[in-house]
Amino acid sequence: MFECKPIFNSLLRSKAGAMMLLVQIAITVAIVSNASFIIYDRVQYLKQETGYPEESIFSFSITSFVEDFDQLQQIEIDESVLRGIPGVINAVNLSEIPLSGSGSASSIHTAPPPDTGRGVRAAYVLGDENSVDTLGVKIIAGRNFNQEDVVIQRSPDQVATVAIASKSFVEEMFPDGDGLGNTVFMGPYPVQIIGVVEKMMGPWLKDRKADNFIIFPMVVESTFQKMLVRTEPSERASVMKQVEALMLENNGDRVVSNVIGMDDDKALYNAGDMLMLRMLLVLIVVLVLITALGIYGLTMFNISKRTKQIGTRRALGARKSAIVRYFLIENSMVCSAGLLIGIVGAIYLGDALLKAYSLPALDIMYVVVTAIVVFCISVLSVIIPANRAANISPSIATRSV
Amino acid sequence: MLSMKNINKVYQTEKVQTHALRDFDLEVSEGEFIAVTGPSGSGKTTFLNIAGMLESYSSGDYLLDDINVGKLSDNAKADLRNQKIGFIFQGFNLIPDLNLYENVEVPLRYRGIKSAQRKQRIMDCLEQVGLASRAKHLPQQLSGGQQQRVAIARALAGKPRFLLADEPTGNLDSLMARQVMDLLEQINRDGATIIMVTHDPELARRAPRNIQVVDGQLADFTLYQGAPDMHVSSHAAAQV
Numbered sequence: 001m002f003e004c005k006p007i008f009n010s011l012l013r014s015k016a017g018a019m020m021l022l023v024q025i026a027i028t029v030a031i032v033s034n035a036s037f038i039i040y041d042r043v044q045y046l047k048q049e050t051g052y053p054e055e056s057i058f059s060f061s062i063t064s065f066v067e068d069f070d071q072l073q074q075i076e077i078d079e080s081v082l083r084g085i086p087g088v089i090n091a092v093n094l095s096e097i098p099l100s101g102s103g104s105a106s107s108i109h110t111a112p113p114p115d116t117g118r119g120v121r122a123a124y125v126l127g128d129e130n131s132v133d134t135l136g137v138k139i140i141a142g143r144n145f146n147q148e149d150v151v152i153q154r155s156p157d158q159v160a161t162v163a164i165a166s167k168s169f170v171e172e173m174f175p176d177g178d179g180l181g182n183t184v185f186m187g188p189y190p191v192q193i194i195g196v197v198e199k200m201m202g203p204w205l206k207d208r209k210a211d212n213f214i215i216f217p218m219v220v221e222s223t224f225q226k227m228l229v230r231t232e233p234s235e236r237a238s239v240m241k242q243v244e245a246l247m248l249e250n251n252g253d254r255v256v257s258n259v260i261g262m263d264d265d266k267a268l269y270n271a272g273d274m275l276m277l278r279m280l281l282v283l284i285v286v287l288v289l290i291t292a293l294g295i296y297g298l299t300m301f302n303i304s305k306r307t308k309q310i311g312t313r314r315a316l317g318a319r320k321s322a323i324v325r326y327f328l329i330e331n332s333m334v335c336s337a338g339l340l341i342g343i344v345g346a347i348y349l350g351d352a353l354l355k356a357y358s359l360p361a362l363d364i365m366y367v368v369v370t371a372i373v374v375f376c377i378s379v380l381s382v383i384i385p386a387n388r389a390a391n392i393s394p395s396i397a398t399r400s401v
Numbered sequence: 402m403l404s405m406k407n408i409n410k411v412y413q414t415e416k417v418q419t420h421a422l423r424d425f426d427l428e429v430s431e432g433e434f435i436a437v438t439g440p441s442g443s444g445k446t447t448f449l450n451i452a453g454m455l456e457s458y459s460s461g462d463y464l465l466d467d468i469n470v471g472k473l474s475d476n477a478k479a480d481l482r483n484q485k486i487g488f489i490f491q492g493f494n495l496i497p498d499l500n501l502y503e504n505v506e507v508p509l510r511y512r513g514i515k516s517a518q519r520k521q522r523i524m525d526c527l528e529q530v531g532l533a534s535r536a537k538h539l540p541q542q543l544s545g546g547q548q549q550r551v552a553i554a555r556a557l558a559g560k561p562r563f564l565l566a567d568e569p570t571g572n573l574d575s576l577m578a579r580q581v582m583d584l585l586e587q588i589n590r591d592g593a594t595i596i597m598v599t600h601d602p603e604l605a606r607r608a609p610r611n612i613q614v615v616d617g618q619l620a621d622f623t624l625y626q627g628a629p630d631m632h633v634s635s636h637a638a639a640q641v
Contacts, residue, residue: 003510010498013539312494315455316555317483317511319476394482395455397494398446398567 007330017298022338025374028291029342030349033370035280037350037362042277046270050099051166051199051211053136056089056233057262058240059097064223066253071221072152074251078227079130081246087235092134093219094228095126096203099262101269103203108173108214112185120173122165122212123202127228131215132164134230135200140167142180142195149194149217159186160216164195169212191216205269236261291374292381295335299327299385303392310389311396320390327386328379335378339371346370402594403429403452403563408461410447410617421447422458422617429596431562434589436608437598444617445598446567452596453486453565454478466562483511487556487593491568493548495540501527501551502536508559526554530584546577553584557593564588566597570604582607 011018062078064071075093082091096103103123110117125131129145144164151160163184170179170193183190202213231239244256260268267274303310310323318326350362408425411418421444429435439445450456451463454470463470466485473481487508488494495504505523514522527533530550532543540548549569556564566585570578582604589595599605613620 006499006503006506006510009500009503010496013498308492308494309496312488312490312496313507313511314479315453315482315488315494316508317479317559319479319511321476322511393456394479395450397488397490398450398455 003326004329004333007326008333011330011333017302018334021294021298021334022341024291024294025335025338025378026342026345028287029339029367029371029374030345032284032287032374033342033346033367034349034353034362035284036370037366038353038359039277039280039284040366041360042273045205046273046277048205049199050201050205050266051135051137051197052098052201052262053230053233054099054263054266055261056136056236057134057228057230058236058260059094059100059226059228059262059265060243060247060259061257062225062227062247062254063257064225064251064254067223069251069253071223071225072219075219075225077250078225078247079128081250082227082229082243085239085242085246087231087239089230089232090130090134091227091229092127092130094131094226095218095220096123097226097228097262097265098125098135098201098203098213099205099266099269100203105202106186108169109185110173112188112190116185118173120169120212121209122169122214123204123207124163124214124216126160126216126218126220128217128219131217132195132197134228136230137197137200139164139195140198142193144195145215145217151218153218153220159189160218161189161191162194163191163214163216164197165193165214166197166200166211168199168209169214170196172209172212205266288374288377292377295331295378295381296385299331299382300388302327302330303385303389306389307392307396308399310392311394311399314392314394315397323390323392324383324386327382327389331378331382332375335375339375342374343367343371402431402466403427403596404462404464405452406462408451408463409459410444410451410456411459420617422451425461425617425619427612427619429594431594432589432592433610434586434595434608435597435610435612436605437596437612437614438600438602438605439614439620443614445614447617448614449565449567449596449598452563453488454482479511483508483559485562487559487561487564489549489552489556489564489566489569491571493540493545493552493572495548495551495555497540500537500539501532501543501554504540504551505555505558508555512559522558522560523554526558527551529557530554544577545573546580549573549577549581550584553581553588557588562594564593564595566595566599568598568600570599570601578604 079091079093082088105121105123107119107121109119128150129147132139132144149162151158173179173184174182179193180196181193183192199211200213201211204210229239240259243259247256313323346367347362353359354361405425405427408422409420410422411420425448437445437448451458468481496507502523505526506519509519509522524533527536530553532547532550532554540551543551570581573581578601585595585597586607597608605611
């Protein structure tokens with residue numbers, strides 16, 4: 001009843017159209033499964049927890065064009081002005097803004113040079129005792145900075161002796177779990193870890209060690225300062241609008257710029273990924289659409305080419321359902337061959353992408369699901385033409401067409 | 402065996418009504434060999450299509466082996482065609498992508514006959530038309546006459562009680578036409594009832610019974626008992 005063998009033989013005897021479709025299906029599976037996996041991977045990346053209440057935080061930069069004033073005192077004034085704005089929870093001067101794509105990193109060691117011991121790379125930021133609270137992160141072990149911990153750096157050898165680090169860094173640095181209270185070395189300078197934060201990401205989300213992050217309690221003089229402010233979530237927009245005027249009010253010899261929410265700053269950093277995501281989505285839709293149209297078109301062409309044959313089959317006793325089944329089986333055979341080649345192609349492509357662009361290894365489930373979806377789409381694309389074929393009158397067999 | 406009473410077939414287009422068959426009456430008994438002649442457009446093929454349940458009729462009664470065809474569903478008609486009727490077409494209508502064996506196999510598959518049984522029957526039928534040795538050939542590798550013999554084998558494969566032939570020799574030269582006609586006569590002698598539409602007066606004369614269709618009606622009815630006669634040739638000659 002299923003005519004598999006004659007359909008298969010018939011396909012082998014006239015393979016041009018079927019081959020084209022087969023290649024198209026194979027390419028679609030190979031590309032769509034990899035593209036879907038990349039999309040999934042990027043979405044996971046974009047959705048990842050950073051540890052910060054991003055929608056409550058914003059930052060801005062201050063550039064002074066007058067140098068003969070007490071910059072450290074100005075920082076104190078600025079912070080207190082910011083804290084006085086209704087809706088502001090806390091504000092801090094930070095050397096770098098997390099998630100912004102701009103920052104500092106260093107190798108931290110278990111011993112001073114020359115015998116440095118174990119080394120772990122981490123990004124770091126300098127800020128006063130308000131840093132942890134303004135960032136909105138949670139200390140899970142140890143304590144926060146106090147005023148005595150903060151080093152106001154007036155010469156290069158004045159450095160912090162304590163630090164608060166992310167759990168991820170502490171666990172990597174001290175795999176035995178004895179990180180809290182232990183001492184690490186930043187070059188020759190010993191630093192004791194006094195607090196561990198559950199989660200806080202550094203400036204570069206794409207970094208393999210993005211959540212290795214350390215806060216040193218230090219304030220450094222500079223004509224270019226960055227401020228971070230945490231507000232009530234609903235108040236952020238209005239505080240952001242006031243901030244420039246308020247800053248200039250207490251010192252007009254400077255420029256306030258780059259007032260931006262932490263989420264927007266992160267989005268800016270990830271703009272390339274978002275663009276890629278959208279392009280991959282368009283690629284998937286276009287490829288699947290072309291394949292569906294290809295199957296539809298080829299089946300329609302086959303039907304118009306075989307009108308008399310279909311009429312003859314009906315005359316010889318084929319029910320309408322047998323005609324529909326014929327086209328479904330024919331399509332399934334071509335599609336299955338295409339899917340098999342496509343699955344192998346997808347795995348090879350995934351492997352090539354892994355090697356060339358350091359993408360994560362392709363999850364085989366994506367290939368399987370893509371193959372199933374493409375198969376379903378191919379069946380849907382063939383049903384309308386197949387039904388049309390089934391409605392061809394058997395009397396066409398006696399006509400001269 | 403086949404009974405048509407007051408069969409009418411009207412083709413309706415936007416503005417024109419065409420009567421392809423009018424009050425068409427015909428009784429066919431088991432084992433008959435009937436040649437149907439008539440001018441082009443007279444309704445011969447429409448009659449054959451209705452007899453073979455390839456198209457429906459507008460009014461009247463058609464009984465095939467006492468089954469009222471007008472009341473059958475599309476599926477029931479397909480099954481009945483498959484079981485009782487073998488078709489031979491002017492253009493052979495073999496499926497080009499299937500070899501001879503697979504072509505003869507088509508109606509047997511629709512009947513759901515098992516593979517081993519199918520094989521025996523297909524080879525018997527190909528043997529009967531003298532083409533068993535070429536079972537693996539494709540239709541386009543054969544001459545027209547050979548292709549029509551394959552089509553006859555296909556029609557015979559289901560062991561039909563009726564054979565409907567639409568200009569079976571129309572695309573063949575006279576020698577091949579004669580061979581095909583010999584084959585049809587043999588099949589008729591073996592018990593099948595044959596209705597053959599033809600333009601060829603010589604072939605028509607070889608059928609024991611001739612009927613003429615003119616303007617959708619049975620215009621003339623002559624029973625030949627083997628003796629050649631030119632009774633129907635005036636119509637046939639007019640359209641050659």
